[in-house]
């Protein structure tokens with residue numbers, strides 16, 4: 011007799027990016043090479059000095075051993091110092107756990123906050139892996155609609171109205187995937203205040219924070235007394251160091267929260283992958299200028315993309331910020347998936363339909379422009395001509 015699969019897993023949609031990439035197989039290449047605007051992955055390689063250190067670390071016997079559950083001390087210290095400087099706050103290594111990417115950090119935060127039957131508020135459109143992670147845990151992701159007219163920044167009052175006794179956390183992504191929206195520090199503070207008043211967690215995924223238009227503290231939460239009672243902040247080394255394959259991210263929280271996270275992490279990963287940790291600990295202070303150049307390059311791509319779209323009035327950029335733009339497509343009667351598929355098949359432009367990011371998103375496509383080089387962005391102009 012065939013064994014039954016966990017119904018929570020069986021109910022999940024297959025991973026969306028490979029599914030969308032499948033549409034590209036139907037493209038005949040007639041408009042030029044495929045332009046892939048789906049993946050939120052850095053298009054460029056890591057810094058050569060970083061790669062040299064990685065090669066050295068990966069070839070060492072030390073990298074083959076188990077390490078500390080919360081990550082190597084050098085990386086926890088370097089990352090804590092970086093966070094302390096950026097947010098002007100007293101953050102030390104005891105506030106930091108290193109995880110297998112920000113995705114795992116989110117899973118750990120979800121496990122810390124909620125159990126099966128509980129609920130977590132997620133602004134829609136949401137980052138699909140947040141919703142699916144919660145679904146696998148039997149935790150309901152309650153949509154908190156973020157509106158186009160608000161620049162896709164969710165309203166605190168809407169969140170407050172959705173909180174019920176099952177609600178354990180609000181999870182925000184800022185700068186946001188998929189919209190690119192940058193939540194104002196006051197909004198983030200108001201969500202933290204709400205979480206504190208209602209005795210729930212605020213989980214803050216700041217995967218894209220190093221790409222903000224101005225290098226400033228994204229919020230002042232870490233400077234507030236008692237912040238650690240309600241706040242868990244998440245980060246990814248994937249984007250800032252162009253190294254998503256190393257699978258390294260971080261969680262910043264109160265020391266007692268980190269202790270609980272360590273119990274979870276011992277079960278999930280025993281320790282974070284070793285080889286990348288020393289190179290990243292080195293890169294945090296040494297590759298500041300390189301990260302700054304990448305930030306400037308991605309901002310230039312945002313401007314170039316906005317310039318192209320301004321010549322196609324049927325389309326509307328609803329938000330453009332860090333890494334992503336969220337576009338209203340010109341069709342009244344096709345779904346977002348139909349438009350995205352047709353754009354891939356007929357014009358060789360691969361995007362993700364808004365419907366991948368939660369309810370009510372049929373009018374939109376997500377564009378990961380950070381991944382496209384300037385020539386590809388320029389080529390979009392001709393690809394969109396007459397497409398509607």
Ligand SMILES: Cc1ncc(COP(=O)(O)O)c(C=O)c1O
Nearest residue numbers: 050111112113187217246248259
């Ligand atoms: C909002 C957000 N969180 C987390 C991740 C995953 O990051 P990591 O590679 O560190 O797991 C991504 C990747 O696209 C993301 O967009």
